[in-house]
Amino acid sequence: MKAPRNFLSEEGRQVCRNTIREEMERIQWLINIRWWAPILIAAIAAMGVATGFDGSVAKLFIVAAYVLGYNAFFYRWRLRLGAEPAATIPRLQHCTTWQAALDCSAIVLLAYLNGGTISPMSFLIVLPIILVATVLSSRPAYGFAAFVLAGITLVDIFELVGWLPHQSPVFRQKAIFSPPNLQQVLFNLMVLYLLAAIAAFLTTTLSKAKRDNTEALEDLFESATQLNQKFWRLFSMIQAIGSAQNLDQVLRIVTSESAAVMEVQGISVKLLSDDGNYLRYAAAHGLPDAFVREKVADVQKSPLNKRIIEGEPFVTGNVKAKEIFQFGEILAEAHIKSVLFLPLHLEGKVIGILGAYCLLADRFSEEDLDFFRLVAELVAIALENARAYEAVEKLVKERSWYMLRVAHNLRAPLAGMLSILDVVRGEYLGNLNAEQQEYLRRLDRRSRTMLMMVNELMTLAKSREAQQTDKTKSVEPELVARRIRRTFQERAAEKNISFNVTVPEDLPAFRGDLEMVEQIIENLVSNAIKYTLPDGRVEVKFTRTANMIRMEISDTGIGISKADKPKLFSEFFRAENARAIEKNGTGLGLAIVKEFVDKLDGRILVESEEGMGTIFVVDLPVATNQKGGQHDSAGNP
Template sequence: MNLAKELVAQQIFIRRELSERVGWFVGVRWIAIAIATAGALAARLWGFTLPLRPVLFTVAAMVGYNLLFTVVGRRLRQISPDRQRPFQISAHAQIVCDLGALAALIYFTGGFYSPFTLFVLFQIILAGILLEPAYAYIYAGACTAAIGLMGALQAGGTITPYPGLFEHAIYHTDPALRESVSFFIILAAAYLVTAYLVTTIARGLRIKGRALLRFGKELDAANTKLTALYDLVKQMAFCADYQELMDSATQTTARIMGVKACSIKLLDEQRQTLRFASTYGLSQNYLARGDIEIAKSPINQRILQGAVYTIGHIEEKDYFQYPENVRQEGISSMICLPLKVEKRVLGVFCVYSQAQAGFRDADVDFFALVAELTALAMQNLRSELNKSWFLQKAAHQLRSPLNAVDSILKVLRKAYVGPLNEKQTEMLAQCERRIEALSLTIQDLLKLGIKRADSASVDLRPISLAPLLSQFSAVYQTQAKEKGVQLTFSLAPHLPAILGEEKLLDDLYTNLLSNAIKYTPAGKAVQVSLDREDGQRLRLQISDTGIGIPRDQLPRLFTEFFRAENAKAHTDQGTGLGLAIAKEAADRLRGTLQIDSREGQGTCVTCYFPIAS
């Protein structure tokens, strides 16, 4: 994505390598010096006519300059490896010094015919490793020329090198010119071929090194992206609101992909315009252009048909409805793709970059994954909200005519349209009572629908449960007394606060308690108890000795509108929504609800609430 940055990183990698190798070169030279010294002494002892003094002098010079390079190397280590030049100079200086020492050694061991001419190969190899490929050839060429010159001067008698190691081989048979020339050609070929081989191999190694570095970086980036993607999915799962979900998607995507901006455009119902539904990083000016008419925007038409659009150079393209705005915004490249679930297209998801050709194939693939996950999350949320919306709408549609009937009946019963006899008034009152019961059902339904729609926005805070229960119970004490049901409380003292919300606790507790009283016949008892279960939870139990619930009907208990057979027989009042509301409230309070019941013996409902830490 950021090419310049990556190049810098690559170069730093290569330079660090160079600085390390220059250091290594100095180390290796100490070994060479030791071997040269030992070799010279051994040759002398073995009876060769080696000029010991000049050779040792050369070795001493090597010790001298190697000490110098050691000091220089220490200095170099302190400067940043991204400065390449000092290392290059150091490498050149070392090669030149070594070649000088080698020239002396060659001169003292037979000149043109010295076997040490082969050692020049080492310097060519080192140049190939340490420096740009061209230098291997330059050094190879220079050395070939120097050896040739030495041979010519030697043949002409201008210089007379020490006979050195191969006195007999060289002087006992005078070599013919063609032999000397062919010797020279072979030597020159060896130098050049070595330069070729070493630079080729070194180049390959460098390319591999770069690739390895790039792979490493890509792996790192992929890991970061995956972590971010996981966070995004987690975040979206907790969104209860469409806008919140989309904002979270655009903001996080822009951050993960390191781009200037991100947007989600949604299709309207007629599927004719695209409207910015959520944006991140785009200016008001850019957004002010308003909706995009699909008919006028070929690019969006194609995207909606399922094409992924990557535009590397915006100014080259002429398929924008508002090309000026795109330029002014500083957008140079973008990826746009459809937000879709299976075949249903919801809209268009785009990321915008300020860099020309700012996206690679891997970015496109990654963005496609983000878009897919976002569309899925949107679809999920939509179906959740739709369910609630439908429920609310249906409840309202049911309540409206019912309320009208109720209102009209009241007008009638209260004799606003003329006097009624006692029988007529009584029958109208019956109608009103039945309507009230039906209205209650619908109200519960409405409540449940709203709760579902509101499911993520509950604000839990520490609440002391016992006083709240006493407050909620007041109404039911009267009710129980009237019915002849004995209602007793056993609330443990000094209980810690739980994490709760008053209205939810009200829904939970009053539904359970009113059920207990409703399904307990006169003369029997209902008991409410609250205590601490363990370190983490409080336990609220509402037990009765009422009609109980048949075993086979227990699993369906929390389903909306479900009423057990014996409950219906017991009383015709009841909507079948009480337990569903209680369960919903318990879930939202992060509590758990348990029901134990035996038909004819009674029911015990237990709720567990987490203690506020």
């Protein structure tokens, strides 16, 4: 799946990026200063040794190693987060929280190993409290403060009870192994509590304003992300609709996509009959089969449907009132609690109803309704487009079929007529005088022109009717060139026209159908020769452009006037100067060329000056499977 496209404004994205960067820097800062903690601990140990402490200071290095270890872990975590393109604020804070938790545990451990509450080191516990209060919000800050204090208190209690051996502070000349007395402990704990509370209060209050901003921003970011997702889905819905061909496909996409966009269980689309009296379930997604089966509802008998069609949306968060729902029982069985119905508007007319169904009660808010309206509009447009597309398609099909039929039916009598002409002209029925022969020749010629016209009409009709061309087929330019040479050499020689076809070596294949490619170039070359006066020149040149193959058909013929150029590719159009040369053209040749070039995803350009000549440039795509196809056949055992 593609990454969601971002619909946030540039400012919004900048703010998010800045916040993320700040959060990232804060994490980095924490990690950086933590590298100093083991050094600090080593310094404490060294001071202990320097002041003549007679116990072991090695225990302190356990804490140092612990801090070093987890800091290295966070360092890697931070690197990973930095490499992630989609790091979010909650994920960064997750990292910070873990750091605070481990810092607190380290400080409790350090305090214990250094004599507990009675140690002067115990005051270090305010450090993580201050840190946490600055980087997180006040609730976790107080939470961590309580956690540290509870830890210290527990250590003291365990020492008093004798469950934990007392650890001497390292600053005494003589190690003390007996636990302190209760009075001392209580006093120290009280001071500690007070200190911690003040520290937590002061720092949280001071950083509150800033934190509030961050939190507001987080909320904003969160909702922006959600909105972004919604828009992305809407966008992909539009894309999907755009690529759909028929009404069924559009309905399927529309229902499943809008269920995803609106995060609901089911979607239904009911369409209004032309007379507006009946509603038919056209499609449903995520609903029981009973919905999918074609059901027709009489609008007059359903007050609910009538109200919706009149333009009033309907929302309920508690589907129980069976009397207003046709499918109340089915809905209850499917555990659907909330439903929403919206009219599908198109150009001020209601064309149907969009329904959304959700398993949660009271799911649809006022805000949702606005969003649903947007979706409904989109759905209505999509449906109307699909309808229009289908109607046009049907019309085109009918037209093509009609043309094909007419052409077929015209050809049969023509064939009979030409056969009879053959018999008469062949003098099988008796000899003819010269004048009779001449008139029959003219009759034959006119009939053959008519036949040619019918044939070209058929080609055009067939091409219009044919579905997408086969994209996997390919055509070798060399083959096309050979055939063109063979077909036209003689005709060009008869008119004393120099005719050249050049193909560079290792030119890749065209994508598409040999017949179509051939027809394109045949029509163009045939025209070039026809409209070039004797002693002229006709050239066909194949070349390679970026991802196309170019065929240039140039001649030194009569050319095309500026006025005629725009009409060149229309059916039945024949230029004035072309008529003068060839009376019997059909005006379909270039229309066929254009049709085929379009079918093959190519393009055609024409450069011409009247009396000087014409160049047709045809670009056709290179075959996509060229190399792959060869590999396949070689790789197959």
